[in-house]
Amino acid sequence: MHGGATAVTAGWLVAAWNSAAVHRTTILLCTLALWEAISRLGVVDPIFLPPPSTIVLAVTEIFDDPRAVAAFRVTGLELGLSFVIAAVLGLAIGIPLGLNRFLRDAFLPPILFLLSTPKAIFLPIFLILFGIGVDSKIAYGAFSAFFYIVDNVVGGVGLLEAKRRRLARAFGAPLRHYLVDIVIPSALPGIFAGMWHGLRQALAAVLVAELFASDSGVGYMVRIYTNQFRTDKTLALVAVVSLLVIVAGSLFNRLEVRMNRWRAVAHT
Amino acid sequence: MSQAVIVDKLSVHYTIEQQPEPIVALDEIDLSVKKGELVTIIGPSGCGKSTLLHTIGGLISPTSGSIHIDGTPLLGPDPKRATFVFQEYTLLPWKNLVENVALGLKFAGIDRASRTARAMEQLKLMRLEQYAHMHPDQVSGGMQQRVAVARALAMEPQLILMDEPFGALDEQTRMMIGAEISRIFTLENRSALFVTHSLDEAVFLADRVILLTTRPGRIKEEIIVDEPRPRTRKFLETRRFVDIRSHLFASLDVPAGDREGADT
Amino acid sequence: MRRRIYQLKIWMAQTAVVLAIVGLWLYVTGPGGVSPLLIAPPGDTLQELWQLIWSPGTWSDVATTGSEIVAAVLIAVSSGFVIGFLGSRTAFRLEVWEPLVALGYTIPFVVFYPLLLLWLGIDEASKIAFGALNGFFAMALNTMKGFKSVDQKLVRTAYAFGATPRQIEWAIKLPAAMPIVLSGVRIATALALITVIFAEMVGSRKGLGFQLAKTTGTLQTSLSYAYIIFILMFVGILHVIIERASSTRR
Ligand SMILES: Nc1ncnc2c1ncn2[C@@H]1O[C@H](COP(=O)(O)OP(=O)(O)O)[C@@H](O)[C@H]1O
Ligand SMILES: [Mg+2]
Numbered sequence: 001m002h003g004g005a006t007a008v009t010a011g012w013l014v015a016a017w018n019s020a021a022v023h024r025t026t027i028l029l030c031t032l033a034l035w036e037a038i039s040r041l042g043v044v045d046p047i048f049l050p051p052p053s054t055i056v057l058a059v060t061e062i063f064d065d066p067r068a069v070a071a072f073r074v075t076g077l078e079l080g081l082s083f084v085i086a087a088v089l090g091l092a093i094g095i096p097l098g099l100n101r102f103l104r105d106a107f108l109p110p111i112l113f114l115l116s117t118p119k120a121i122f123l124p125i126f127l128i129l130f131g132i133g134v135d136s137k138i139a140y141g142a143f144s145a146f147f148y149i150v151d152n153v154v155g156g157v158g159l160l161e162a163k164r165r166r167l168a169r170a171f172g173a174p175l176r177h178y179l180v181d182i183v184i185p186s187a188l189p190g191i192f193a194g195m196w197h198g199l200r201q202a203l204a205a206v207l208v209a210e211l212f213a214s215d216s217g218v219g220y221m222v223r224i225y226t227n228q229f230r231t232d233k234t235l236a237l238v239a240v241v242s243l244l245v246i247v248a249g250s251l252f253n254r255l256e257v258r259m260n261r262w263r264a265v266a267h268t
Numbered sequence: 269m270s271q272a273v274i275v276d277k278l279s280v281h282y283t284i285e286q287q288p289e290p291i292v293a294l295d296e297i298d299l300s301v302k303k304g305e306l307v308t309i310i311g312p313s314g315c316g317k318s319t320l321l322h323t324i325g326g327l328i329s330p331t332s333g334s335i336h337i338d339g340t341p342l343l344g345p346d347p348k349r350a351t352f353v354f355q356e357y358t359l360l361p362w363k364n365l366v367e368n369v370a371l372g373l374k375f376a377g378i379d380r381a382s383r384t385a386r387a388m389e390q391l392k393l394m395r396l397e398q399y400a401h402m403h404p405d406q407v408s409g410g411m412q413q414r415v416a417v418a419r420a421l422a423m424e425p426q427l428i429l430m431d432e433p434f435g436a437l438d439e440q441t442r443m444m445i446g447a448e449i450s451r452i453f454t455l456e457n458r459s460a461l462f463v464t465h466s467l468d469e470a471v472f473l474a475d476r477v478i479l480l481t482t483r484p485g486r487i488k489e490e491i492i493v494d495e496p497r498p499r500t501r502k503f504l505e506t507r508r509f510v511d512i513r514s515h516l517f518a519s520l521d522v523p524a525g526d527r528e529g530a531d532t
Numbered sequence: 533m534r535r536r537i538y539q540l541k542i543w544m545a546q547t548a549v550v551l552a553i554v555g556l557w558l559y560v561t562g563p564g565g566v567s568p569l570l571i572a573p574p575g576d577t578l579q580e581l582w583q584l585i586w587s588p589g590t591w592s593d594v595a596t597t598g599s600e601i602v603a604a605v606l607i608a609v610s611s612g613f614v615i616g617f618l619g620s621r622t623a624f625r626l627e628v629w630e631p632l633v634a635l636g637y638t639i640p641f642v643v644f645y646p647l648l649l650l651w652l653g654i655d656e657a658s659k660i661a662f663g664a665l666n667g668f669f670a671m672a673l674n675t676m677k678g679f680k681s682v683d684q685k686l687v688r689t690a691y692a693f694g695a696t697p698r699q700i701e702w703a704i705k706l707p708a709a710m711p712i713v714l715s716g717v718r719i720a721t722a723l724a725l726i727t728v729i730f731a732e733m734v735g736s737r738k739g740l741g742f743q744l745a746k747t748t749g750t751l752q753t754s755l756s757y758a759y760i761i762f763i764l765m766f767v768g769i770l771h772v773i774i775e776r777a778s779s780t781r782r
Binding site for chain 1 (some may be wrong): 538542545546549569570571603609626627628631632635638640641642643644645647648649650651722725726727729730733734741744745747748751753756757759762763764767768
């Protein structure tokens, strides 16, 4: 009986040793432990790099700071609006480009060029035009996300097969039905990829704009905390934003699986 | 008896870039289908069968000649007059089978309740009603093509155009579905043009078989199959069937080794 | 012939859009239009651009920014390749490391820049570190994906012909993984470039990004536009160089 229990334990250990997830968790925990140690033992100055435990405490602290809470609200609003604007414009321009070879050949190359440029250089234009407040962040966020969305939507619409176009023509699909029943479902993988990249890009752009010049938002708070040498609070903000991105990413994945259920059906 | 479709001196040329001479796919085709008649078209691969069907349905504009359906000229796709069943599988995978059957009705602006009812009727006729809420990926290729036929029938068109709809199926399934088609088209009194590369299918289904020549596509011969419809599989074993089939086989006159080969 | 006409039509459509934008630009900045402080008139912008090109100061900024980008790219690409290579030696290691690197790729690193400024100071080091940090994850992830994509049949055949493990790594797997690894180089370069210029805009004392940021603060709108156009040209030339380099190396 004793031997049986040992065998079970050993079996469980072997299973753990063979599990990639266990390895990953171990690696993450070891990194955190090492970080904690070098910071606590004074190998690096904890003012410059506070240990993880301090950062966790700082997270609770920033949620007590009404300015930080307001900052999250402002950044969330900027992100939401800029994403919606970029998504609408991205679909409105991406779908025609995807459907029409001439439009694509003429206008996709300049869009791809702008996609690969540092969009931050256009920030001054937005700041001068819209001022230092929320408007310029929304406009700049939408501008940055737009290119990613268009690129992916065009790629998605490219998945539309010739036989589906022919079907739509033969059955006399009016434009609205052609788009809703045939083009968009075919393009869904590209549209989803575009929305996800667009969302991430809009967030990065909003943060960039806030870091560059602003009087509110998470990027602004990062600047404030850094200027006060509150590295722990800065890192706490970074941690919260990163966590939100990761959660959003998994929600997005789940939504995509749901929307693509007919595709999943094909594999079972 | 009045005509469902009249095709008059129809020619189609394809122009290809960097090639001075156009390809003559069809050359002065005259053809008609009576109301309720089922005409099959057979011919070697690449002779222009798909081109003919697509042109009659308005998907390709003719180089010269005209097409009249029910007495009025056809100038572009018009699903209420001529509806297609395509060679490739074209059901939409993101819609279930009833929704697929109702697709053309939806495009025509018919409300959900009545289009669903009409689509269900068609599925019942095909004996597929128990699969109505499945998705195309969950059923066999043969079933998918039967649903595609139901989708065409649901439009209640004056003419149905079928381009080797069962070409990818095995012979056994093909003849079973053929009997089904024969039953329904007779029952509903539908006029149809049916392209195939299978001699058996051509003779089994047809009131009349049209034989096309290789490029340029011209009509080589027409054969009446004088046997009442609907037909059952017993017809395959009759003397008349075998005679017509061997006559057609001789007329097809394709190089040895390429007979009844896979079509494109 | 037909292709030439098509090309001509494309060119005409592009010209039409450019003309429309310039026309609109001229119109809104024209008489009775927006103040030149809000939107710089095209004429003024071109004049400033011309002066920029002939001023030696500009070229020393180009040198600063360019060398920061090159350093950031070299660090990102080499470290990303090493980590990606080590992390993809076995299927199990890939399973452990790839999600970790992918996780790192999702973190919005832009918010780290003020910290890097604090840690490394306002000079080149912080820009290089920032650019390298942003490029690193893309490079490591693509290296892993590249090695993951190598056809195992190729490897087995090589074993069957008596190749040593080292030969398999360098002569079989690396060339097969190369296209995806190279696309990693391109993405890492684009990211490093984007982030270095942004870093200069947020905190520095020289470089193209710094000069651009300075014009905004002082409301020299036409100079600001001139810098934007200048940086776009700079980036365009860099892209051409990278495209050439990563396609000839194959
Ligand atoms: N879009 C096209 N452009 C040029 N040639 C074509 C095109 N479509 C078909 N053809 C040519 O026209 C001929 C008839 O084709 P098709 O109607 O598809 O024949 P079938 O259906 O009998 O196999 C073939 O030689 C084919 O190569
Ligand atoms: Mg064909």
